[in-house]
Amino acid sequence: LAKTTQPISMDSYEGQEVNITCSHNNIATNDYITWYQQFPSQGPRFIIQGYKTKVTNEVASLFIPADRKSSTLSLPRVSLSDTAVYYCLVGDDAAGNKLTFGGGTRVLVKP
Amino acid sequence: NAGVTQTPKFRVLKTGQSMTLLCAQDMNHEYMYWYRQDPGMGLRLIHYSVGEGTTAKGEVPDGYNVSRLKKQNFLLGLESAAPSQTSVYFCASSFPVPGLISGNTIYFGEGSWLTVV
Numbered sequence: 001l002a003k004t005t006q007p008i009s010m011d012s013y014e015g016q017e018v019n020i021t022c023s024h025n026n027i028a029t030n031d032y033i034t035w036y037q038q039f040p041s042q043g044p045r046f047i048i049q050g051y052k053t054k055v056t057n058e059v060a061s062l063f064i065p066a067d068r069k070s071s072t073l074s075l076p077r078v079s080l081s082d083t084a085v086y087y088c089l090v091g092d093d094a095a096g097n098k099l100t101f102g103g104g105t106r107v108l109v110k111p
Numbered sequence: 112n113a114g115v116t117q118t119p120k121f122r123v124l125k126t127g128q129s130m131t132l133l134c135a136q137d138m139n140h141e142y143m144y145w146y147r148q149d150p151g152m153g154l155r156l157i158h159y160s161v162g163e164g165t166t167a168k169g170e171v172p173d174g175y176n177v178s179r180l181k182k183q184n185f186l187l188g189l190e191s192a193a194p195s196q197t198s199v200y201f202c203a204s205s206f207p208v209p210g211l212i213s214g215n216t217i218y219f220g221e222g223s224w225l226t227v228v
Contacts (some may be wrong), residue, residue: 049174102153
């Protein structure tokens with residue numbers, strides 16, 4: 001299972017774009033990259049998932065370079081309600097792998 | 112569609128007592144997981160199951176037991192509660208499509224707050 005490294009915390013202001021980079025140097029061929037968001041006192045929820053290049057949905061964009069050894073979650077024009085912990089997971093579901101979470105990145109959006 | 116439901120949501124135990132946390136999912140998912148999350152920390156995997164009747168150890172299995180007698184339920188038991196087990200427990204489930212290489216989207220419950228005094 002690929003180990004991931006992400007910054008512990010990031011501060012931003014309302015209306016700014018927030019980019020969180022996750023390193024996963026030993027990502028395997030079948031691994032996907034998935035990001036989750038967790039608000040205080042709630043379970044994590046799925047934000048976005050990708051395999052390569054760029055993925056965009058109504059919430060965020062995910063940029064994955066060709067070597068796939070890192071990925072960047074981009075949150076456009078953040079608001080106070082985007083204050084949360086963001087987790088990067090790398091893995092695949094084919095073999096029932098043990099999906100482990102790292103410490104995540106605490107994003108604080110200020111007024 | 113309830114998704115993943117955990118019971119109870121809150122519980123206070125005395126040291127040495129036992130209890131069971133119940134997780135139920137109505138999405139017909141194959142995989143289920145139990146995590147714990149201590150204050151200010153990330154999630155740590157306790158046990159997981161890849162199908163009915165199967166269980167496996169995660170990162171921090173000591174002091175816990177699990178059972179998956181029915182596909183929709185995953186039970187987490189504390190045999191003899193200790194203050195170190197004070198935490199928030201999250202159950203989760205996911206559904207890999209056999210033979211299809213894809214990412215694994217995990218669905219979480221709302222958490223169970225356990226305090227051991």
